[in-house]
Amino acid sequence: MKLMLKIATMFCCLSPMMVHHSAAASEFVGVQQIAAPSKERGSDLAVTIWYPAEAGGKVVTLGESAFFVGTDAMLEAPITRGKYPLILLSHGAGLGGTPQAMSWIATSLAKQGFIVAAPTHPGNTGTNRSAAETMKLWLRPADIGATLDMVEKQPLFENHLEPERVGALGLSMGGSTVLTLAGARIDPIRLASYCDTDVLNPSLCGWVRQSGVDLHAMDMKLAGRNNKDKRIQFVMAIDPAPVDVFQVSTFSEASIPVDIVNLGRPGKIPRTALASEIAKAIPEGKYSTIEDASHYSMFGECKPNAAEIAETKQLGDPICSDGGGQSRLEIHEQLIKLVTEAFARELKTKR
Template sequence: MKLLMKISLMLCAIAIMQQSASASGDVGVRQVAVPSKERGSDLAVTVWYPADSGGKPVSLGESLFFVGTPAMLDAPIAYGKFPLVLLSHGAGLAGNAQALSWIAMPLAKQGFVVAAPTHPGNTGANRSAAETMKLWLRPADITETLNATRKNAAFREHLELNKVGILGLSMGGSTALAIAGARIDSKRLASYCDTDALNSSLCEWVRQSGVDLHAMDLTLAGRDNEDARVRFAMAIDPGPVDVFEFSTFSRISIPVVLVNLGQPGKIPLTVQAAKIAEAIPHATYSTIEDASHFSMFPECKPGAAEIAESEDLGDPICSDGRGRSRNEIHAQLIDMVVTAFSRALKTSP
């Protein structure tokens, strides 16, 4: 009886230590180079995690247009084991892992390890229309990130290996669906930019870059990218959804949460997820009606909208729909994401 009481007290102590670690508010961040045979180079992976005090203050995701998010570089990881959230960004101006610090940071504060690769060719000086449209490589980046994080000496003893989820935004949302088991239809991908009806901004860039999707080698486009180690998926404005073989959505067996930003009827078809949610057996769907697709970008700096217009970027990167600020919309999205992943990865055995 005394032995059982001692064991019980020890378990309670461990639980309290884990709760205090995740509630301390300290978030560490590390940069990890992850080898990718398919890419032929290392992936730059950013990892956020519950941390003890220490490290070097840094601001992640800051740019000419966007406000950065603070974290502590190389801070010691907190005591305990934590679920892992794989994070996939979109393409374009905010198409890199650190631009999603605004959502990764709160997840880490709530006791998750968050690992996000920057998908090569999707943003920055090396942005490439051809690489961006190789959508089947993005899930492979996620799988390589999962492999490496599980083996990494700094994290492997702190991960609950049976509690892994994926969060994707925009093109990262379609990546999350592919990891869950959806497959690309190579014919649909080849014809995606035949007109501007689906995504005029993206397709204009593809054409200006001299990329012909019909001439691209799409041999591997329809392959199976499912990673069975991932137990839950959440996708926010997933796009392009038009390139998937629709029948494969019904084969997804894990729970999926889908969110669209905007009013029903005004959500662009290429990210419309309502019908997908109906096709996936264990899916839920919701909208944030006063948000826009650009609400998933970091908060804009003062004057950023004017700079973007003067540089003729073509997209209203600081526009958020009707009424509320981006900060308020982010707060709602953070609450939705933290609630969904806590329910999926913290309450299951």
């Protein structure tokens, strides 16, 4: 009951407006939220789903904040006739720690003929933010599995899902999550020592220490388990982080295609996200970069004065800084094109 009230609250304050005009189905994106039971978490997960829609429903703006521009979709709109591949989306932590923060890419994928479903990984952001829960990286893959289980049971989608056409997309910490779905395994020793210094991730590890979390004391009996999900045929990781907590040898065990994208110029990509060597170890791995981007380019488009507000609030991260040469909107357009083409290649054309 608490989760359903929370889900309702997430939408009730998002500038509703009735849609009366009609247009081609591809112009509309529907959105709804469901609750997915999770045995692993011992509670339900809030799951956001975007899909190709017909005109109808209410316009809601998702992902808008004091810092970022939001993206419109239509709450509870009717789904467009047809069958669509499913993309399971895994978000990062911090300001990007919600499905709604990834709306800019999820909405674009839905317009291109995909159903996109994203669970809220507990503890990653908001009032329930928890450093301890965030660092339990081995629980995230099960959130994706629980989401897949529940989406397949939804009456709205049961006749609209392409059988066995399932992929996973992850950004930042979500990128590392989808790599585990392909077969990579976490190294508990590396994870335990990840925040021994600030060399790898000063922002995240500073929060971990301030929260009084000692990774060496955390129960990691399950951290190194195999989280591969055989229902998933393709994964794509954008600036996966941390990638330096994996058992390196396990990347060679990935049996599905894996695309990895780093944001930034060679030599400027943070060590904890640098995945060029990992891609080489994956049998069907592909690797590319967007040199005019930065890790923060996966956030929404910044509002005017957002950088100044972030500095005033002492966030410590240059959330509106990209690599130079392109605006964030242009970088998003490049990322959307890259991601859409990859999932179309792997989920729409393969037989």
